[in-house]
Structure formats: C-alpha cells, structure tokens
Amino acid sequence: DTAVSQTPKYLVTQMGNDKSIKCEQNLGHDTMYWYKQDSKKFLKIMFSYNNKELIINETVPNRFSPKSPDKAHLNLHINSLELGDSAVYFCASSQVTSPYNEQFFGPGTRLTVL
Amino acid sequence: GENVEQHPSTLSVQEGDSAVIKCTYSDSASNYFPWYKQELGKGPQLIIDIRSNVGEKKDQRIAVTLNKTAKHFSLHITETQPEDSAVYFCAASRGGSYIPTFGRGTSLIVHP
Numbered sequence: 001d002t003a004v005s006q007t008p009k010y011l012v013t014q015m016g017n018d019k020s021i022k023c024e025q026n027l028g029h030d031t032m033y034w035y036k037q038d039s040k041k042f043l044k045i046m047f048s049y050n051n052k053e054l055i056i057n058e059t060v061p062n063r064f065s066p067k068s069p070d071k072a073h074l075n076l077h078i079n080s081l082e083l084g085d086s087a088v089y090f091c092a093s094s095q096v097t098s099p100y101n102e103q104f105f106g107p108g109t110r111l112t113v114l
Numbered sequence: 115g116e117n118v119e120q121h122p123s124t125l126s127v128q129e130g131d132s133a134v135i136k137c138t139y140s141d142s143a144s145n146y147f148p149w150y151k152q153e154l155g156k157g158p159q160l161i162i163d164i165r166s167n168v169g170e171k172k173d174q175r176i177a178v179t180l181n182k183t184a185k186h187f188s189l190h191i192t193e194t195q196p197e198d199s200a201v202y203f204c205a206a207s208r209g210g211s212y213i214p215t216f217g218r219g220t221s222l223i224v225h226p
Contacts, residue, residue: 004157033213041201041219043158048213090157096211100146100165103214105157 003027004106006091012112013081021076021109023091032074033092033103034066043090049074050096081113116141118206120217128225133191135220137204140185144206147180147187148214152201162189194224 004025013019025032031050035043047066048055054066063079078085091106117140127133139147145166150158164171164178164187171178175194180187187206191198201221205214 041221043203043216043219045213100163100209101207101212101214102148102160102163105159107157
C-alpha cells in the first residue's frame with residue numbers, strides 16, 4: 001500500500017501554462033507539505049498545511065498555491081509556469097502531534113517547463 | 115532559524131569500505147536528527163534517527179553519532195554495498211510541530 005502518492009510522475013509543459021500536481025496520503029496524518037528539489041538536490045520547503053493553518057515559505061512566488069479538499073489530499077497549483085519552475089516536487093506528510101514530526105515523502109513529480 | 119551544513123557533497127568509495135557523512139547545526143534547541151536516503155527516481159526515506167538524549171545509535175551497517183556540545187552529528191555506513199549508492203540527507207529539528215531543516219545532501223557512490 002502506497003503511503004504518500006503523487007500524480008503525475010512526469011509533467012512536461014510550455015512556459016505560461018497552468019498545471020496541477022495531486023497528492024494523497026493514507027497514513028491518517030494531520031499535516032501535509034510540498035517541497036521543491038532543484039537540480040543540485042537541495043530540498044526546499046514550500047508549504048506546510050493542516051486543517052488549521054497554512055504556512056508559506058515567503059520565498060515561494062504567489063503563482064504557486066496549495067489546495068486541500070480534505071485531510072488526505074494536498075494539491076499544488078502552479079500558474080503562468082516559468083523555466084525556473086523546472087524541478088522535482090515532493091509531497092510529504094507527518095503527524096505533528098507525534099514527538100518528532102517524521103516526514104513521509106511521496107515519489108516525486110518531475111516538472112519540465114519548455 | 116536552524117541552519118544545517120552537510121559535507122561532503124559527493125563521496126565515492128569502493129565496495130566494502132566505510133563511508134562517513136558529517137553535519138553541523140546551529141540551533142541549540144534542536145533535539146531530533148533524522149537521516150534520509152533518496153534512491154534514484156524516488157522520494158527521500160527515513161533510514162535512521164537520533165535524539166538528543168542519545169550519543170550514538172546503530173542499526174546493522176549504519177550508525178549515527180551526535181555531539182550536542184559541538185552541534186554536529188554524523189552518519190557512518192560500514193561494509194558499503196552498491197545498493198547503498200544514493201543521496202543522503204541529514205536534518206535537524208526541535209521536534210513537535212517544527213519542520214526539519216535539511217542539509218544539502220551527499221551523493222554516495224559505491225563502486226563494485
């Protein structure tokens with residue numbers, strides 16, 4: 001059983017388009033996240049979300065917006081895609097009420113903007 | 115906020131050798147130090163963690179050490195195998211609702 005799943009695995013699109021990446025977790029966790037991994041493998045937190053609070057990394061452009069239809073899903077919408085948005089995007093989840101907030105990552109979505 | 119430095123960025127070893135990856139952190143309140151392994155085409159997965167009330171922890175061929183005074187912690191892999199080849203990330207956190215801060219990753223290559 002997949003704990004954190006993402007679709008699609010690969011996404012190739014033109015500059016200026018709008019796209020979405022879907023994420024689902026079946027762990028019953030209370031918090032979900034989006035991370036961006038650049039070509040140098042650096043993992044950067046973009047958003048943290050539970051049903052009470054959305055925390056946004058202030059360096060993330062407002063073209064990126066998370067949308068959560070329910071506790072098990074956190075989708076990432078990206079408007080007006082730019083070349084620099086090309087990266088691998090990881091969804092993750094955790095239970096923040098646990099002592100150590102272990103992150104469980106999805107398999108990633110490789111976004112290529114042409 | 116927390117700042118985590120990780121070295122080296124790339125580590126190349128022969129099968130059977132040991133590999134050591136080192137990290138330093140800045141926030142003295144951090145008390146949880148997980149290590150993640152990211153295989154090619156996959157997401158990072160937790161392989162071992164250490165908490166501030168422990169100085170060393172071992173799980174088969176991997177071990178982690180923590181020196182809270184010096185604010186550094188290390189991952190040791192003994193008898194490396196080709197399947198150990200991956201990117202390894204250290205992280206530090208205060209625990210609870212705090213999101214871990216990740217190091218920049220170490221690409222470990224184990225040559226057969």
